Amino acid sequence: MKSYHDIASDGGSNVLEQVSVQRKHLEERLADVRHIVAVASGKGGVGKSTVTACLASALNRKGYAAGVLDADLNGPSMAHMMGVQDHIPYSRDDAMTPALSHGRIPIMSMDLFLPPGSTPVIWQAPTQRGAYTWRSMVEMSALRELLADTHWGTLDIMLVDLAPGADKLQNLADLLPNISGTLIVTTPTAVAQMVVGRSITMASDVAQVPVIGLVENMSGNTCRRCGHEEALFTGNPAAHKLAQRHDIAYLGRIPFDARLAYCLDEGISFLKDYPESTAGKAILSIADALHAWLDL
């Protein structure tokens, strides 16, 4: 009787070969992308997408070719934040067209494939029962396709907006072994930092992705009338101490600024209108730190 390992083929499907073709295709597509940087945080709602959108436009203003992949498949927000949710991708040759934010920044997101409104991502299957056994695999395939089947063109940097969760970076790193590094986002609350601390360890020790540094978001509130700054969260545990504990760079703090939230809601560029605001300057300085780290 033969054992599993004695079976010479998989019945003609050649699954291994098909998977390696997929990998090769992904590599070829990203050959002209110099750096891939993931924006991550174990904690939800801390501003990963906000930081991604703002950094993409900051780098673009500085003359770099930046692109954005929205890797949050179930809660995509980049297309909306960057004002391109009306773009309908179409295929041209062997890939699909990304949306172009401000005419220059290519964006690819699950959002562009979903009906407008509140339609969730539902994967077709003979039955939805037991979907927990395969959903994450379908998501990985979808993520691979969003990366491999998009006309990215030549990019200096691709920012990848991740979904919350310490595991998300590891999944991405499995798909893309050459990620340049990751930015970790936190807020100045003890709960966020407890969770984010684990993500930092996960990033460096398990996913083995270099941590570029920590971004502290919603750190203080700027009064809309007079520009006065005050703490948004009481207690305010200093995020730079978290950075110190993990021996990673502290890249700066972005205050809570209602105009920033408004711009993202409307899909307009905050940096275009408020480059001189405290938040605007903070974002531009984080972008400087990022391209210095990448040696762009």
Place this chain on the structure above:
Amino acid sequence: MALHEWHGPSDGTMSIVYSCPNCGRQIAMLTNQAETQIVRSLGVKIGGRSDVAAPMESLRSNLAMQREGVETTRPSTSQTKCPFTGMVNEAFARDALTWSDPALARLESIPAFVRPMVRTNVEDYAREQGYVEITELVMDEVKAHLEM
């Protein structure tokens, strides 16, 4: 061994029976819904692939509800929702289900965001019943079946 009969697909499983033309000995192949779905989830084609995948093929074909205006990937007869059905269809030159014009018109009158779901339900039912064409009658049956 010659193909003797097949059942399903229903609820993600399918069985295919082969029998020996000489002595009548039969063997059956049963698919497991989870295994089938897991292999599908890799974005590979069961039975091997000779063509190049269309861009975002598995994303677009797996998304149950897709935005209007995004091109759908035309599933070939060998690329039905259940990969094993596809293989059997291809092997026996069985064509995919066809829709009669009135049935298609009725499908088109359904709001776009639920249309793919309805189409899938109706086609699944039709396959289960062994229908080759979907008519308005079949749609009525599915409706009655779902209301049960």
